Amino acid sequence: MDNAGNLDIKNTTSSAPTPQNTPINAAPITTAYRPNFASISEAMESQGGLFGASVQQLPVAVQRRLFGLKFFQSKHAELEGQFQEEVLALEKKYLALYQPLYNKRSEVIRGQYEPSADEIALGKKLEAEEAEVPVPEPSSSVKEDDEAAPVTGVPEFWLTSLKNHPQISDTITERDEAALQHLVDVRMQYMDKPGFKIEFEFSENDYFTNTVLSKTYYYQEHAYGGDFVYDYAEGCTIDWKEGKDLTIAVETKKQRHRGNNKTRIVKRTVPAESFFNFFTPPVFPDEAEELDEDEAEGLDAKLEADYELGEEFKDKIIPHALDYFSGRALDFEDFAGDDDFEDDFYDEMNEDGDSLDDDDEDDDDDDDDAQPAKGENAPECKQS
DSSP: OOGGGOOTTTTTTTTOTTTTOOOOOOOOOOOOOOOOOOOOHHHSSSOSSOOOOHHTTHHHHHHHHHHHHHHHHHHHHHHHHHHHHHHHHHHHHHHHHHHHHHHHHHHHHHHHHOOOOHHHHHHHHHHHHHSSSSSOOOOOOOOOTTTSSSSSOOHHHHHHHHHHHHHHHTTOOOOHHHHTTTEEEEEEEBBSSSEEEEEEOOOSSSBBSSSEEEEEHHHSSSEEEBOBBBBEOOOOOOOOOOOOOTTTTEEEEOOOOOOOEEOEEEEEEEEEEOOGGGGSSOOOOOTTOOOHHHHHHHHHHHHHHHHHHHHHHHIITTTTTTHHHHHHGGTSSOOOOOSOOOOOOOOOOOOOOBBBHHHHHHHHHHHHHHHHHHHHOOOOOOOO
């Protein structure tokens, strides 16, 4: 058995996996690990070392002890690095084990493979155990026509899966759906340097000529404290067919000539919201370009959202696509937002079971009825 702790990640010719990639277990779908995000706005702030001005005010003996603690922490970091190497080796091993299952899934979705009777029976048994109710025989509410063309594979499998993921569905427009109906596979692979590539395979469609669209996320070469830090992402060029670019919209407006009062129609293209903007990631500015604090924070938010979306594909959508297709993944995800809670407010009750608000109103009425005593001035009205 190989010693994973001595694995030389940089010198190996094989692709290096990234931390906590594909969960081994099915639902609940959670990922405890998330690579760090290097914030631009934080980098703009001044950063001091361990012995900043506040520490230098401590007694000399305490400062010396802090040097000792710094040494112990460095040894801990070395062990974390060894741990990360073993994790990377283990994840690469399991990706190889997952791959035949991903390939078979792709064949079923495309209609290139029909599950055997035994595979179907075992799948029904697992579904009954998870649902804790008997699973009925497959049936359809749609009357089948013997002369109609048979259904191939699982139509719109990936489109449905993506629309059932709240974060991803927010990026999909109605125009995008017609193109995403042709999405037949989503897969990932590791890069030689720390990072991963997500590939989206499409059947022939009316929108672009590409067969595969891809996006690659890279981490910084050196991990800090055993954690990778995002570096940058690279998208791809989409070869749109004429007039089919979903990432732009055409605006039309009339212009009137000041001299002869004639009008003309002017058309211009403007950026449009689209899922396919995913393949044009935000980029870091050039070193010569200066950003103010608001611009830096805005770019931080875009970069972080982009990286999080890539992690969602890697850690959740790809390994658990069936759970998202069925919607079951939502039962195990923490997607709760403000829309999930009703704005019903309940009155606090006193010991007699009466509303405290009613008591307050009664007190207000008593205050209104009370007249100032003789010799007292009426209370002032305070402006809020």
